[in-house]
Amino acid sequence: MNKLTPIFIAGALAVSAGLAFAQSQMNTPETMPGHAGHSMSAPATDADGPSTQAYRAANDKMHAEMAIEFTGDADIDFMQGMIPTTRAPSTWPAWSSSMARTPRSASLPKR
Numbered sequence: 001m002n003k004l005t006p007i008f009i010a011g012a013l014a015v016s017a018g019l020a021f022a023q024s025q026m027n028t029p030e031t032m033p034g035h036a037g038h039s040m041s042a043p044a045t046d047a048d049g050p051s052t053q054a055y056r057a058a059n060d061k062m063h064a065e066m067a068i069e070f071t072g073d074a075d076i077d078f079m080q081g082m083i084p085t086t087r088a089p090s091t092w093p094a095w096s097s098s099m100a101r102t103p104r105s106a107s108l109p110k111r
Contacts, residue, residue, distance in 0.1 A: 051099040058095060062088040 065084035070077050100106035 054095055054099055058088065058091055 062084045065087075066081050068077065068080045071080075096106045096108065
């Protein structure tokens with residue numbers, strides 16, 4: 001073994017430990033001014049409002065329809081699983097026109 005190998009190993013360990021420590025200190029409220037007191041994954045203030053309830057219902061319906069009984073045939077299974085995902089967008093225009101806050105948002109699913 002080369003005499004420098006232990007020095008390189010010790011250096012690599014020191015650098016790794018330093019990087020691990022630095023990463024653990026990132027994205028804390030103290031290091032992100034203006035972000036203290038809230039989580040980036042916090043629910044919206046209207047999380048249980050009518051639009052969220054309608055979206056969840058449509059989303060749950062689509063995922064329930066995707067829970068197919070598998071046949072073992074990749075082509076059939078894929079197509080049966082995809083039918084609900086292609087059918088769901090047809091319900092979006094009605095949902096968005098009654099729930100969207102802006103005319104632009106309401107018009108997007110109609111395109």
